[in-house]
Amino acid sequence: MSKGLEVLIIDDEEIVCKRLKPAIEKMGCTVETFLDPVSALRRIDEKEFDVVVTDVRMDEIDGIQVLEHARKKAEHTKVVVITGYAMMALAREAMQKGAFDFISKPFKPDDLRRVILRAAAELGTSLDYEVPAEDPDSK
Amino acid sequence: MTEHTPANHAGGQKELPTALSDHLERTREAEEVKKALLARPRLGLRVQLLLGFLVVFLFAVGIAAAIIVSIYRVEQKVKFLEVVNDYVLEIDQARRYEKNFFLYGTNLNDALEAAYKAKEILEENRQKISRIMGPDQWRRVHENIHGYEGLLEQLAGHDRNKGAVSDSVKKELELKVRKKGQRMVVLAQDLMRKEKRAIEAAIAGSRRIQSYSLVFLLLFMISTAYLISGNIVRSIVRFESYAERIAAGDFTPITPTRRYRDEFTNLGLAINHMMQELQKHEAMLVQAHKMRAIGTLTAGVAHELNNPLNNITITVHMLLEDFDELAREECKGMVEDVVREVDRAKKIVSNLLDFTRESETKLEPLDLDELVRCTLELAANQMKIAGIKAELHATENSPRILGDSQQLIQVFLNLILNAIAASSRGGKIQLLVHPADEPDNLSVKVIDYGTGIPKHIINRIFDPFFTTKEKGKGTGLGLSVSQGIIAKHGGRMLVDSREGQGSAFTVILPITTIT
Numbered sequence: 001m002s003k004g005l006e007v008l009i010i011d012d013e014e015i016v017c018k019r020l021k022p023a024i025e026k027m028g029c030t031v032e033t034f035l036d037p038v039s040a041l042r043r044i045d046e047k048e049f050d051v052v053v054t055d056v057r058m059d060e061i062d063g064i065q066v067l068e069h070a071r072k073k074a075e076h077t078k079v080v081v082i083t084g085y086a087m088m089a090l091a092r093e094a095m096q097k098g099a100f101d102f103i104s105k106p107f108k109p110d111d112l113r114r115v116i117l118r119a120a121a122e123l124g125t126s127l128d129y130e131v132p133a134e135d136p137d138s139k
Numbered sequence: 140m141t142e143h144t145p146a147n148h149a150g151g152q153k154e155l156p157t158a159l160s161d162h163l164e165r166t167r168e169a170e171e172v173k174k175a176l177l178a179r180p181r182l183g184l185r186v187q188l189l190l191g192f193l194v195v196f197l198f199a200v201g202i203a204a205a206i207i208v209s210i211y212r213v214e215q216k217v218k219f220l221e222v223v224n225d226y227v228l229e230i231d232q233a234r235r236y237e238k239n240f241f242l243y244g245t246n247l248n249d250a251l252e253a254a255y256k257a258k259e260i261l262e263e264n265r266q267k268i269s270r271i272m273g274p275d276q277w278r279r280v281h282e283n284i285h286g287y288e289g290l291l292e293q294l295a296g297h298d299r300n301k302g303a304v305s306d307s308v309k310k311e312l313e314l315k316v317r318k319k320g321q322r323m324v325v326l327a328q329d330l331m332r333k334e335k336r337a338i339e340a341a342i343a344g345s346r347r348i349q350s351y352s353l354v355f356l357l358l359f360m361i362s363t364a365y366l367i368s369g370n371i372v373r374s375i376v377r378f379e380s381y382a383e384r385i386a387a388g389d390f391t392p393i394t395p396t397r398r399y400r401d402e403f404t405n406l407g408l409a410i411n412h413m414m415q416e417l418q419k420h421e422a423m424l425v426q427a428h429k430m431r432a433i434g435t436l437t438a439g440v441a442h443e444l445n446n447p448l449n450n451i452t453i454t455v456h457m458l459l460e461d462f463d464e465l466a467r468e469e470c471k472g473m474v475e476d477v478v479r480e481v482d483r484a485k486k487i488v489s490n491l492l493d494f495t496r497e498s499e500t501k502l503e504p505l506d507l508d509e510l511v512r513c514t515l516e517l518a519a520n521q522m523k524i525a526g527i528k529a530e531l532h533a534t535e536n537s538p539r540i541l542g543d544s545q546q547l548i549q550v551f552l553n554l555i556l557n558a559i560a561a562s563s564r565g566g567k568i569q570l571l572v573h574p575a576d577e578p579d580n581l582s583v584k585v586i587d588y589g590t591g592i593p594k595h596i597i598n599r600i601f602d603p604f605f606t607t608k609e610k611g612k613g614t615g616l617g618l619s620v621s622q623g624i625i626a627k628h629g630g631r632m633l634v635d636s637r638e639g640q641g642s643a644f645t646v647i648l649p650i651t652t653i654t
Contacts, residue, residue: 084446106445
């Protein structure tokens with residue numbers, strides 16, 4: 001079994017953090033979650049993460065700032081931006097600023113797992129986890 | 140946090156029928172007013188004028204008749220003067236012959252004849268003459284002329300029996316004749332004078348009638364003109380006041396104020412109809428503007444809905460995935476999470492739904508700060524998206540105001556959305572609910588620290604269709620409709636803005652004693 005990825009999840013929705021943590025941990029990753037982006041940034045300063053999943057719209061600091069911060073800290077960090085409805089402009093901005101991918105709310109845990117699998121592949125890490133193929137009806 | 144729901148909440152199912160009955164009510168009221176306006180007898184302006192002229196004409200006819208009568212009287216008097224003249228002539232004649240007789244002894248019979256004629260005239264015109272000089276005087280005149288006649292006859296008798304009478308008797312008789320004759324002349328002249336004076340009086344009277352009647356006719360015409368034009372002017376003034384109150388937003392139909400109807404009644408009917416249409420259009424405008432605000436809010440709501448929806452999606456998927464491994468307590472916790480998130484989603488939509496609901500205008504006592512808080516909740520998503528914080532400061536236990544909660548929320552929402560649009564990310568807006576400077580009024584201030592309004596357009600911001608937003612973004616109706624709503628509530632809106640520093644909009648509303 002290969003070594004999993006270090007994943008950081010930032011979302012001010014408690015349930016997102018609470019549920020995504022075990023979901024991603026199942027993939028063999030180490031997951032840290034933060035409700036508060038300020039302390040999340042502090043944590044990024046302390047530690048290099050392989051994948052940072054951040055909500056784009058939060059109160060004090062938005063996802064773009066998190067993206068910029070994480071990219072500055074470590075070039076290889078894959079940043080996945082969670083966007084909401086009618087925020088395609090923000091998503092585009094995020095992609096231009098070097099986000100690995102964006103994912104629109106509402107999403108299923110498997111949607112995120114698929115993105116993380118791709119990130120792992122790019123990072124040269126293979127995760128021992130299989131995500132069922134995307135249900136064509138769900139989109 | 141207590142959830143405030145606008146007052147129309149309870150009437151959810153009834154809204155369509157009540158809105159419809161509201162409309163029907165208004166239509167029925169309009170019909171009743173129309174019936175009342177038309178029920179009165181018609182007295183058109185043309186008829187009023189004709190009646191006025193007819194009265195003046197009748198008055199003029201009266202004057203003409205009076206003048207004709209007075210002229211006829213003068214004529215009669217002049218004719219009679221000729222008679223009197225004849226009488227005086229006869230008497231003068233008699234006296235001349237009498238003188239001849241005394242001087243030359245001739246013409247005594249001629250004198251007698253003239254005296255007879257004079258007496259005849261006197262007797263023929265007894266009535267008329269008595270009227271001029273009185274019956275006693277007539278009798279005196281008649282006696283006198285009779286005596287004169289008698290004396291002349293005596294003289295004639297003496298003359299026939301020449302020498303039978305002494306000279307002294309003759310002399311005495313002559314003296315008597317002269318005296319009587321003189322007296323007769325004096326009386327005749329008196330009659331003449333009196334008759335002349337009577338004619339003069341009649342002419343003067345006729346002249347007086349003419350000049351007085353001219354003055355009266357003038358006064359009469361002036362008062363008739365005043366009466367008719369007064370009616371017209373009063374109506375015009377009345378309609379002036381109607382126009383003013385309609386401009387101020389009071390659409391109460393015009394009701395009958397007079398006992399008859401005329402062309403102004405038709406004008407009133409037309410204005411009532413116009414007001415009905417105006418009301419309809421105003422309601423449509425308010426509704427259109429509201430729909431626009433709802434459109435703005437919907438985008439925010441859709442965005443905000445994603446959070447609970449996302450939570451639910453993730454939770455149920457994980458529940459499904461781990462169902463067999465999870466402990467019962469954990470499963471229960473996840474289901475509870477779902478229930479909570481569903482409630483959250485419902486709440487996000489419910490405020491908007493309450494506001495969206497179309498309902499009749501309903502005035503009720505309202506807590507202004509409660510209303511502003513409710514509006515803030517409605518705009519909460521917008522503020523979240525725009526990254527703007529709101530502060531609400533309200534005086535505790537403020538008196539209530541009378542108003543329609545939905546319409547007032549519409550006004551505050553418009554001001555808040557404007558303030559959000561003017562502010563930049565991370566900014567704040569302040570809402571102050573305090574007693575206004577003038578007594579018995581409350582004020583709501585919406586303050587932003589955004590772009591501000593340039594001085595040269597600040598006077599136009601309340602104009603309909605005036606907008607600074609780019610084409611297709613703003614209707615230019617927000618402030619205009621808001622001002623209309625506030626004016627209907629008996630309040631007013633003020634603005635104070637400095638370019639680059641921010642704006643403050645103030646809504647002032649009168650408090651109510653109704654509880």
